[in-house]
Amino acid sequence: MYGWIWRKLPGPLGVRITLATVLALGVIALLLFVVFPWLEPKLWFNNVTTEQ
Protein backbone atom coordinates (compact mmCIF):
# COMPACT_ATOMS: atom_id res chain seq x y z
CA MET A 1 0.00 0.00 0.00
CA TYR A 2 2.64 2.52 1.06
CA GLY A 3 4.99 1.24 -1.65
CA TRP A 4 2.28 1.88 -4.22
CA ILE A 5 1.69 5.42 -2.95
CA TRP A 6 5.42 6.09 -2.94
CA ARG A 7 5.73 4.98 -6.56
CA LYS A 8 2.79 7.21 -7.58
CA LEU A 9 4.49 10.30 -6.17
CA PRO A 10 6.14 12.32 -8.90
CA GLY A 11 9.47 14.06 -8.97
CA PRO A 12 12.88 13.49 -7.45
CA LEU A 13 13.50 12.13 -3.99
CA GLY A 14 13.30 15.51 -2.20
CA VAL A 15 9.94 16.36 -3.72
CA ARG A 16 8.62 12.91 -2.92
CA ILE A 17 9.65 13.18 0.70
CA THR A 18 7.97 16.58 0.95
CA LEU A 19 4.80 15.31 -0.70
CA ALA A 20 4.72 12.23 1.51
CA THR A 21 5.10 14.40 4.63
CA VAL A 22 2.33 16.73 3.50
CA LEU A 23 0.08 13.75 2.79
CA ALA A 24 0.77 12.21 6.19
CA LEU A 25 0.14 15.50 8.00
CA GLY A 26 -3.04 15.98 5.98
CA VAL A 27 -4.33 12.59 7.05
CA ILE A 28 -3.47 13.31 10.69
CA ALA A 29 -5.20 16.70 10.53
CA LEU A 30 -8.26 15.13 8.93
CA LEU A 31 -8.39 12.57 11.74
CA LEU A 32 -7.86 15.09 14.54
CA PHE A 33 -10.14 17.82 13.35
CA VAL A 34 -12.89 16.02 11.47
CA VAL A 35 -13.04 12.28 12.11
CA PHE A 36 -12.32 12.15 15.85
CA PRO A 37 -14.63 15.02 16.87
CA TRP A 38 -17.38 13.30 14.90
CA LEU A 39 -16.62 9.87 16.29
CA GLU A 40 -16.14 10.81 19.90
CA PRO A 41 -19.73 11.55 21.01
CA LYS A 42 -20.70 8.16 19.63
CA LEU A 43 -18.37 6.41 22.05
CA TRP A 44 -19.45 5.38 25.47
CA PHE A 45 -16.76 6.24 27.98
CA ASN A 46 -17.18 9.99 28.23
CA ASN A 47 -20.37 10.29 30.22
CA VAL A 48 -20.06 12.24 33.40
CA THR A 49 -23.65 13.01 34.22
CA THR A 50 -26.22 10.97 36.07
CA GLU A 51 -29.62 10.40 34.63
CA GLN A 52 -32.11 13.05 35.54
Add this chain to the structure above:
Amino acid sequence: MGTHEGDYDSGRLYGDLQDGPPQAGDRARNVVRNLGELLITAGMIVLLFVVYELYITDLFSAGKQREATAALDDEWQHQPGADVVEGGERTNKIELEDGKGFAKLYIPKFGADFHFTVLEGTSDKTLESGPGHYKGTALPGEHGNFAIAGHRVGKGAPFNDLDLLKSCDAVVIETSTSWFTYRMLPVESEARRWESVKTKSPRCERVNKLGAEYNKVYGRDIVAPSQGGVISPVPYATPGTKPGVALLTLTTCHPKFSDEQRLIVHLVLTDQEAKNPAAPNQLPAALSEND
Protein backbone atom coordinates in the same frame (compact mmCIF):
# COMPACT_ATOMS: atom_id res chain seq x y z
CA MET B 1 7.63 -0.50 1.37
CA GLY B 2 10.49 -0.54 -1.12
CA THR B 3 13.89 -0.28 0.36
CA HIS B 4 16.44 -0.66 -2.43
CA GLU B 5 17.03 2.79 -3.79
CA GLY B 6 17.16 3.08 -7.55
CA ASP B 7 14.48 0.46 -8.06
CA TYR B 8 11.64 2.96 -7.89
CA ASP B 9 12.16 4.37 -11.31
CA SER B 10 12.79 1.08 -13.07
CA GLY B 11 9.14 0.05 -12.94
CA ARG B 12 9.70 -2.88 -10.62
CA LEU B 13 7.12 -3.85 -8.07
CA TYR B 14 9.38 -4.03 -5.04
CA GLY B 15 13.07 -3.78 -4.38
CA ASP B 16 13.35 -7.26 -3.03
CA LEU B 17 11.79 -8.96 -6.01
CA GLN B 18 14.19 -10.77 -8.30
CA ASP B 19 14.23 -10.47 -12.05
CA GLY B 20 11.82 -12.60 -14.04
CA PRO B 21 8.06 -13.04 -14.26
CA PRO B 22 5.99 -12.77 -11.07
CA GLN B 23 5.89 -16.01 -9.12
CA ALA B 24 2.90 -17.48 -7.30
CA GLY B 25 4.61 -16.64 -3.99
CA ASP B 26 4.87 -12.94 -4.86
CA ARG B 27 1.13 -12.53 -4.81
CA ALA B 28 0.79 -14.05 -1.39
CA ARG B 29 3.67 -11.94 -0.15
CA ASN B 30 1.94 -8.87 -1.50
CA VAL B 31 -1.29 -9.70 0.30
CA VAL B 32 0.49 -10.31 3.57
CA ARG B 33 2.49 -7.11 3.19
CA ASN B 34 -0.60 -5.02 2.56
CA LEU B 35 -2.45 -6.66 5.43
CA GLY B 36 0.47 -5.90 7.71
CA GLU B 37 0.59 -2.30 6.60
CA LEU B 38 -3.15 -1.94 7.19
CA LEU B 39 -2.89 -3.36 10.70
CA ILE B 40 0.03 -1.10 11.58
CA THR B 41 -1.94 1.86 10.22
CA ALA B 42 -4.98 0.89 12.28
CA GLY B 43 -2.78 0.70 15.37
CA MET B 44 -1.36 4.14 14.69
CA ILE B 45 -4.85 5.57 14.27
CA VAL B 46 -5.95 4.14 17.61
CA LEU B 47 -2.87 5.60 19.27
CA LEU B 48 -3.56 8.93 17.64
CA PHE B 49 -7.10 8.78 19.01
CA VAL B 50 -5.74 8.27 22.52
CA VAL B 51 -3.49 11.31 22.06
CA TYR B 52 -6.51 13.21 20.80
CA GLU B 53 -8.66 12.25 23.79
CA LEU B 54 -6.03 12.98 26.41
CA TYR B 55 -4.31 16.06 25.05
CA ILE B 56 -5.88 17.55 21.94
CA THR B 57 -9.37 17.84 23.45
CA ASP B 58 -7.73 19.74 26.33
CA LEU B 59 -6.50 22.31 23.85
CA PHE B 60 -9.89 22.67 22.18
CA SER B 61 -11.64 22.91 25.54
CA ALA B 62 -9.15 25.42 26.94
CA GLY B 63 -10.04 27.73 24.06
CA LYS B 64 -13.77 27.33 24.63
CA GLN B 65 -13.38 27.79 28.38
CA ARG B 66 -11.39 30.98 27.78
CA GLU B 67 -14.15 32.29 25.54
CA ALA B 68 -16.83 31.45 28.11
CA THR B 69 -14.82 33.13 30.85
CA ALA B 70 -14.20 36.23 28.76
CA ALA B 71 -17.91 36.48 27.95
CA LEU B 72 -18.81 36.13 31.63
CA ASP B 73 -16.24 38.70 32.76
CA ASP B 74 -17.58 41.07 30.17
CA GLU B 75 -21.14 40.55 31.35
CA TRP B 76 -20.25 41.01 35.00
CA GLN B 77 -18.45 44.21 34.25
CA HIS B 78 -21.35 45.71 32.40
CA GLN B 79 -24.37 44.69 34.42
CA PRO B 80 -23.61 44.01 38.04
CA GLY B 81 -27.16 43.24 39.08
CA ALA B 82 -28.21 42.57 42.61
CA ASP B 83 -27.80 38.92 43.50
CA VAL B 84 -29.03 38.57 47.00
CA VAL B 85 -29.77 35.32 48.71
CA GLU B 86 -31.48 35.45 52.06
CA GLY B 87 -32.54 32.46 54.06
CA GLY B 88 -31.92 30.19 51.10
CA GLU B 89 -34.26 32.13 48.88
CA ARG B 90 -32.88 34.05 45.97
CA THR B 91 -34.51 37.40 45.55
CA ASN B 92 -33.08 37.95 42.12
CA LYS B 93 -32.64 35.19 39.56
CA ILE B 94 -29.38 34.69 37.74
CA GLU B 95 -29.91 34.85 33.98
CA LEU B 96 -29.42 31.33 32.69
CA GLU B 97 -28.86 30.70 29.05
CA ASP B 98 -28.07 27.30 27.63
CA GLY B 99 -24.34 26.79 27.15
CA LYS B 100 -23.46 30.15 28.64
CA GLY B 101 -21.35 30.76 31.72
CA PHE B 102 -23.00 32.18 34.84
CA ALA B 103 -20.65 31.44 37.74
CA LYS B 104 -17.05 30.58 38.48
CA LEU B 105 -15.86 27.60 40.43
CA TYR B 106 -12.67 27.54 42.48
CA ILE B 107 -11.15 24.56 44.25
CA PRO B 108 -8.32 26.07 46.30
CA LYS B 109 -6.95 22.64 47.16
CA PHE B 110 -6.10 22.12 43.49
CA GLY B 111 -4.10 25.34 43.35
CA ALA B 112 -4.67 29.05 43.05
CA ASP B 113 -4.96 28.75 39.28
CA PHE B 114 -7.75 26.20 39.44
CA HIS B 115 -10.85 28.01 38.33
CA PHE B 116 -13.50 27.21 35.78
CA THR B 117 -16.48 29.06 34.43
CA VAL B 118 -19.61 27.00 35.05
CA LEU B 119 -22.03 26.88 32.15
CA GLU B 120 -25.74 26.18 32.05
CA GLY B 121 -26.71 22.68 30.94
CA THR B 122 -24.99 19.31 30.77
CA SER B 123 -25.06 18.51 27.06
CA ASP B 124 -21.90 17.07 25.52
CA LYS B 125 -21.29 20.34 23.74
CA THR B 126 -21.59 22.42 26.89
CA LEU B 127 -19.35 20.12 28.90
CA GLU B 128 -16.63 20.56 26.28
CA SER B 129 -16.39 24.19 27.36
CA GLY B 130 -16.35 23.55 31.07
CA PRO B 131 -18.31 22.18 34.03
CA GLY B 132 -22.06 22.27 33.43
CA HIS B 133 -24.94 23.02 35.78
CA TYR B 134 -27.69 20.42 35.75
CA LYS B 135 -30.71 22.28 34.50
CA GLY B 136 -33.42 22.76 37.05
CA THR B 137 -31.24 22.17 40.08
CA ALA B 138 -30.69 24.96 42.60
CA LEU B 139 -28.56 28.01 41.90
CA PRO B 140 -25.53 29.03 43.99
CA GLY B 141 -26.52 29.73 47.58
CA GLU B 142 -30.09 28.50 47.22
CA HIS B 143 -31.53 25.84 49.44
CA GLY B 144 -31.57 22.63 47.49
CA ASN B 145 -28.80 21.12 45.44
CA PHE B 146 -26.61 23.12 43.09
CA ALA B 147 -25.39 20.25 40.88
CA ILE B 148 -22.50 20.41 38.44
CA ALA B 149 -21.08 17.79 36.05
CA GLY B 150 -17.57 17.88 34.64
CA HIS B 151 -15.14 15.75 32.67
CA ARG B 152 -12.55 13.70 34.47
CA VAL B 153 -10.27 12.90 31.51
CA GLY B 154 -9.65 15.13 28.52
CA LYS B 155 -11.67 18.23 27.56
CA GLY B 156 -9.96 20.29 30.20
CA ALA B 157 -10.66 17.57 32.79
CA PRO B 158 -11.95 19.97 35.45
CA PHE B 159 -12.82 17.14 37.81
CA ASN B 160 -9.76 14.97 37.22
CA ASP B 161 -8.73 14.95 40.89
CA LEU B 162 -12.15 15.08 42.48
CA ASP B 163 -11.39 11.90 44.41
CA LEU B 164 -8.61 13.73 46.27
CA LEU B 165 -10.97 16.12 48.03
CA LYS B 166 -11.30 15.42 51.72
CA SER B 167 -14.08 16.35 54.08
CA CYS B 168 -14.17 20.08 54.89
CA ASP B 169 -12.17 20.99 51.76
CA ALA B 170 -13.62 24.07 50.14
CA VAL B 171 -15.17 24.69 46.76
CA VAL B 172 -15.84 28.38 46.20
CA ILE B 173 -18.47 29.65 43.79
CA GLU B 174 -18.37 33.18 42.50
CA THR B 175 -21.44 34.84 41.01
CA SER B 176 -21.74 38.36 39.69
CA THR B 177 -22.14 39.79 43.15
CA SER B 178 -21.44 37.11 45.74
CA TRP B 179 -18.99 34.50 46.96
CA PHE B 180 -20.30 31.19 48.22
CA THR B 181 -18.05 28.79 50.11
CA TYR B 182 -19.13 25.17 50.18
CA ARG B 183 -17.31 22.52 52.20
CA MET B 184 -17.25 18.80 51.65
CA LEU B 185 -19.46 16.77 53.94
CA PRO B 186 -17.98 13.96 56.06
CA VAL B 187 -17.33 10.75 54.18
CA GLU B 188 -19.13 7.63 55.33
CA SER B 189 -16.38 6.41 57.67
CA GLU B 190 -16.30 9.76 59.47
CA ALA B 191 -19.97 10.46 59.63
CA ARG B 192 -20.79 8.40 62.71
CA ARG B 193 -18.20 10.07 64.95
CA TRP B 194 -18.29 13.41 63.19
CA GLU B 195 -18.51 15.46 66.36
CA SER B 196 -15.04 14.22 67.40
CA VAL B 197 -13.53 14.17 63.88
CA LYS B 198 -14.54 17.71 63.04
CA THR B 199 -12.60 19.22 65.92
CA LYS B 200 -9.34 18.23 64.18
CA SER B 201 -9.57 21.01 61.65
CA PRO B 202 -10.84 24.56 62.04
CA ARG B 203 -12.18 24.30 58.52
CA CYS B 204 -14.79 21.87 59.74
CA GLU B 205 -16.21 24.34 62.20
CA ARG B 206 -19.33 25.01 60.19
CA VAL B 207 -19.70 21.60 58.60
CA ASN B 208 -22.39 20.20 60.80
CA LYS B 209 -24.37 17.04 60.74
CA LEU B 210 -27.38 17.53 58.55
CA GLY B 211 -30.95 16.69 59.39
CA ALA B 212 -32.41 13.20 59.33
CA GLU B 213 -33.63 13.56 55.76
CA TYR B 214 -29.96 13.83 54.73
CA ASN B 215 -28.89 10.62 56.46
CA LYS B 216 -27.73 8.99 53.22
CA VAL B 217 -25.71 11.98 52.06
CA TYR B 218 -21.95 11.61 52.52
CA GLY B 219 -19.11 13.75 51.22
CA ARG B 220 -17.99 11.22 48.66
CA ASP B 221 -20.02 8.56 46.95
CA ILE B 222 -19.66 6.24 44.00
CA VAL B 223 -22.94 5.36 42.35
CA ALA B 224 -24.38 3.78 39.24
CA PRO B 225 -25.03 6.21 36.36
CA SER B 226 -28.75 5.57 36.77
CA GLN B 227 -28.71 7.10 40.27
CA GLY B 228 -30.29 10.41 39.37
CA GLY B 229 -31.16 10.88 43.06
CA VAL B 230 -27.72 12.32 43.77
CA ILE B 231 -28.77 15.65 42.28
CA SER B 232 -32.22 15.83 43.89
CA PRO B 233 -32.83 18.82 46.18
CA VAL B 234 -32.36 16.40 49.07
CA PRO B 235 -30.15 13.68 47.58
CA TYR B 236 -31.52 10.12 47.67
CA ALA B 237 -34.64 11.26 49.51
CA THR B 238 -38.16 10.66 48.27
CA PRO B 239 -39.18 13.34 45.76
CA GLY B 240 -40.89 16.28 47.37
CA THR B 241 -38.75 16.33 50.49
CA LYS B 242 -38.15 19.95 51.34
CA PRO B 243 -34.46 20.90 51.39
CA GLY B 244 -33.24 22.47 54.61
CA VAL B 245 -29.75 23.45 53.48
CA ALA B 246 -27.87 24.58 50.37
CA LEU B 247 -25.80 21.75 48.93
CA LEU B 248 -23.33 21.65 46.07
CA THR B 249 -22.94 18.37 44.21
CA LEU B 250 -20.16 17.61 41.74
CA THR B 251 -20.44 14.58 39.46
CA THR B 252 -17.88 13.02 37.14
CA CYS B 253 -17.08 9.60 35.71
CA HIS B 254 -15.50 6.81 37.71
CA PRO B 255 -13.13 5.07 37.52
CA LYS B 256 -10.96 7.26 35.33
CA PHE B 257 -11.20 6.36 31.64
CA SER B 258 -14.50 4.59 32.22
CA ASP B 259 -18.13 5.49 32.50
CA GLU B 260 -19.05 2.44 34.53
CA GLN B 261 -19.90 4.52 37.60
CA ARG B 262 -20.11 8.10 38.78
CA LEU B 263 -18.00 9.78 41.40
CA ILE B 264 -20.13 12.13 43.46
CA VAL B 265 -18.96 14.79 45.89
CA HIS B 266 -21.46 16.54 48.13
CA LEU B 267 -20.68 19.82 49.84
CA VAL B 268 -22.65 22.10 52.09
CA LEU B 269 -22.78 25.89 52.08
CA THR B 270 -20.84 27.27 55.03
CA ASP B 271 -20.21 30.90 54.14
CA GLN B 272 -21.49 33.50 51.79
CA GLU B 273 -20.48 37.08 51.37
CA ALA B 274 -21.54 39.83 49.04
CA LYS B 275 -18.83 41.21 46.80
CA ASN B 276 -17.71 44.63 47.80
CA PRO B 277 -17.59 46.80 44.66
CA ALA B 278 -15.26 49.19 46.48
CA ALA B 279 -12.76 46.40 47.22
CA PRO B 280 -12.85 43.91 44.36
CA ASN B 281 -9.70 42.18 45.57
CA GLN B 282 -11.25 41.18 48.85
CA LEU B 283 -11.55 37.41 48.46
CA PRO B 284 -13.10 34.80 50.74
CA ALA B 285 -10.63 33.26 53.17
CA ALA B 286 -11.23 29.75 51.83
CA LEU B 287 -9.60 30.69 48.53
CA SER B 288 -6.17 30.73 50.12
CA GLU B 289 -6.37 27.19 51.54
CA ASN B 290 -4.02 25.47 49.19
CA ASP B 291 -3.06 22.22 50.87
